Amino acid sequence: xxxxxxxxxxxxxxxxxxxxxxxxxxxxxxxxxxxxxxxxxxxxxxxxxxxxxxxxxxxx
Numbered sequence: 001x002x003x004x005x006x007x008x009x010x011x012x013x014x015x016x017x018x019x020x021x022x023x024x025x026x027x028x029x030x031x032x033x034x035x036x037x038x039x040x041x042x043x044x045x046x047x048x049x050x051x052x053x054x055x056x057x058x059x060x
Contacts (some may be wrong), residue, residue: 001037001045001059001060002012002060003035003045003057003058003059003060004032004039004060005029005040005056005057006056006057006058007056008029008054008055009029009054009056010016010034011025011028011030013025013030013055014052014053015052015057016030018047018048019041019045019047019048021033021044022034022041022045033049045059046059
């Protein structure tokens with residue numbers, strides 16, 4: 001699973017709230033801590049992408 005945050009991120013923090021094991025707040029946008037997503041976090045990463053208000057989380 002490849003996850004990235006696009007520049008459209010507004011730093012709302014929702015992704016970090018949903019899955020702090022994968023997302024962190026950077027200075028300008030949220031950031032993906034590691035693309036080595038633990039299997040137990042896949043559902044939470046998917047939820048974060050679906051709930052992102054600006055659709056800035058992309059899963060490939």
